[in-house]
Amino acid sequence: MADVAQLPSPLLFESVVGQERVVEQLRRAALHPVHAWLFTGPPGTGKRRAALALAASLLCPNGGDGTCRVCTQVLAETHIDVVVVERSGAYIRVDEAREIGRVAALTPVDGPRKVLILTDFHLVENAAPALLKTIEEPPQSAVFIVLADHVPPELVTIASRCVRFEFRALGEADVRTALEAEGVPAEAAVEAAKASGGRLDRARLLAADPDVGARRAAWEAVPGRLDGRGATVSIVADELLAMVQRAGAEPLAARQAAEIAAMQERAALTGERVTARKEVETRHRREQRRVRTDELRWGLATLAGAYRDRAARARQPWEISTAVAAVSAIQDAGEALIRNPNETLLLQALLLRIQPPR
Numbered sequence: 001m002a003d004v005a006q007l008p009s010p011l012l013f014e015s016v017v018g019q020e021r022v023v024e025q026l027r028r029a030a031l032h033p034v035h036a037w038l039f040t041g042p043p044g045t046g047k048r049r050a051a052l053a054l055a056a057s058l059l060c061p062n063g064g065d066g067t068c069r070v071c072t073q074v075l076a077e078t079h080i081d082v083v084v085v086e087r088s089g090a091y092i093r094v095d096e097a098r099e100i101g102r103v104a105a106l107t108p109v110d111g112p113r114k115v116l117i118l119t120d121f122h123l124v125e126n127a128a129p130a131l132l133k134t135i136e137e138p139p140q141s142a143v144f145i146v147l148a149d150h151v152p153p154e155l156v157t158i159a160s161r162c163v164r165f166e167f168r169a170l171g172e173a174d175v176r177t178a179l180e181a182e183g184v185p186a187e188a189a190v191e192a193a194k195a196s197g198g199r200l201d202r203a204r205l206l207a208a209d210p211d212v213g214a215r216r217a218a219w220e221a222v223p224g225r226l227d228g229r230g231a232t233v234s235i236v237a238d239e240l241l242a243m244v245q246r247a248g249a250e251p252l253a254a255r256q257a258a259e260i261a262a263m264q265e266r267a268a269l270t271g272e273r274v275t276a277r278k279e280v281e282t283r284h285r286r287e288q289r290r291v292r293t294d295e296l297r298w299g300l301a302t303l304a305g306a307y308r309d310r311a312a313r314a315r316q317p318w319e320i321s322t323a324v325a326a327v328s329a330i331q332d333a334g335e336a337l338i339r340n341p342n343e344t345l346l347l348q349a350l351l352l353r354i355q356p357p358r
């Protein structure tokens with residue numbers, strides 16, 4: 001019968017953008033389900049949405065029609081038998097990995113299977129052995145979809161027990177096309193795609209943000225404002241940081257509030273407490289920080305671009321070397337962002353370093 005089985009509807013995978021190849025592989029693979037899947041690829045490339053689509057294909061009584069109650073609930077993350085597991089700290093903890101085993105062992109409520117979507121498992125660290133045990137001896141009815149940005153050594157053994165699918169990094173054009181398909185006006189889509197660094201989640205946030213263009217202009221104006229005075233540096237740094245703080249804050253706050261509401265609704269339905277509210281709030285703060293870091297990173301890239309333009313227009317050799325030195329200092333600052341530095345100090349130090357001599 002498997003030969004004549006229907007592939008899951010492409011509707012389910014509609015929001016997974018720029019991943020035609022892996023989506024085709026997944027639709028075919030859904031006809032021959034295994035109990036552990038691994039999706040790898042950079043953040044913001046659609047792994048989570050693809051996992052929900054796959055979960056819908058596996059739970060839908062019609063093999064993933066994309067329209068029934070089950071499909072709709074799974075995609076909205078409100079289906080009782082689909083559990084999205086989020087870490088609460090910087091890494092996945094051993095007790096969280098054990099909790100996954102416990103939840104996996106619970107009998108499904110709505111149908112024959114339960115799907116657990118395990119996010120950020122490149123951060124599995126010490127929790128890997130606890131999870132490995134669950135994946136090697138899975139409860140009959142449980143399916144695991146493990147999501148990871150990459151496969152660090154701790155994840156290798158778990159990865160070897162999963163069927164693996166790779167998601168590619170998105171280009172600016174992919175992101176723009178996706179936003180336009182979602183109804184974002186062309187001009188805003190171009191601006192958001194440019195500022196997204198290939199991440200569709202950030203692009204969506206920026207597309208709903210009317211101030212992106214103004215923020216770009218502010219970063220581009222920095223070289224012209226620096227005049228060799230320390231007071232100017234501190235004014236410019238304060239303005240830029242205030243802008244970074246505001247960037248995307250409102251749409252993110254709205255999305256997070258909606259998530260808390262959906263979680264409360266779900267908890268009321270099931271009595272299940274996979275992720276406690278406090279843990280979700282911790283994750284929300286981490287998301288806020290990430291939005292801020294992404295914004296700062298983009299601002300620095302915009303600033304570097306402005307100095308590159310200056311170098312290209314320069315007439316004097318010293319103008320070129322000053323601009324080139326600035327670009328290199330900005331790149332250093334961008335790399336330092338990985339270590340979660342104090343953003344104010346980082347930016348002030350950078351501006352002092354690249355400002356012209358008085």
Ligand SMILES: [Zn+2]
Nearest residue numbers: 060065068071
């Ligand atoms: Zn369905």
